[in-house]
Amino acid sequence: MPFFLIPLLINLIIGIALQALGYLLMPKSKSEKTDEVTDMDSPTAEGGRPIPVVFGEMEVTGVNIVWFGDKATTTRKIKA
Template sequence: MWVQLAILVIAALVSYALAPKPPQPKAPSLSDFDLPVAEQGRPVPVIFGTVTVTGPNVIYYGNLRTTAIKAKGGKK
């Protein structure tokens, strides 16, 4: 029984040592993703049915104005 256990352990170690090592994946960059954009002048596709859109363009509303929030909150 001890001999079989020793052979099993040695076979597992040899198998682990001789296994091919997988290559390290490269870190993803921003160009790897197809993110929706909002560009003026870019056509908005009209789609009927189920279709994968590779470069979606969301509706662009133009120059939006911002207003500062003047109310304080969060403290009691």
């Protein structure tokens, strides 16, 4: 009877070891969230609010957002 449990225990130990190895080899986060990303933690959605149209650089506060995807910021440099 105990001979049936030995393969089960071996598979269980191998599985736990592989999960621990995968956790240790997992890539670490390079940086924390920036201020721009954490600023949008609690968006609001109200009807009738105007939608700002921005040309150039400008700080827009009180944004009316219904949904947005992955929170990230990108910086692009262009030659003009």
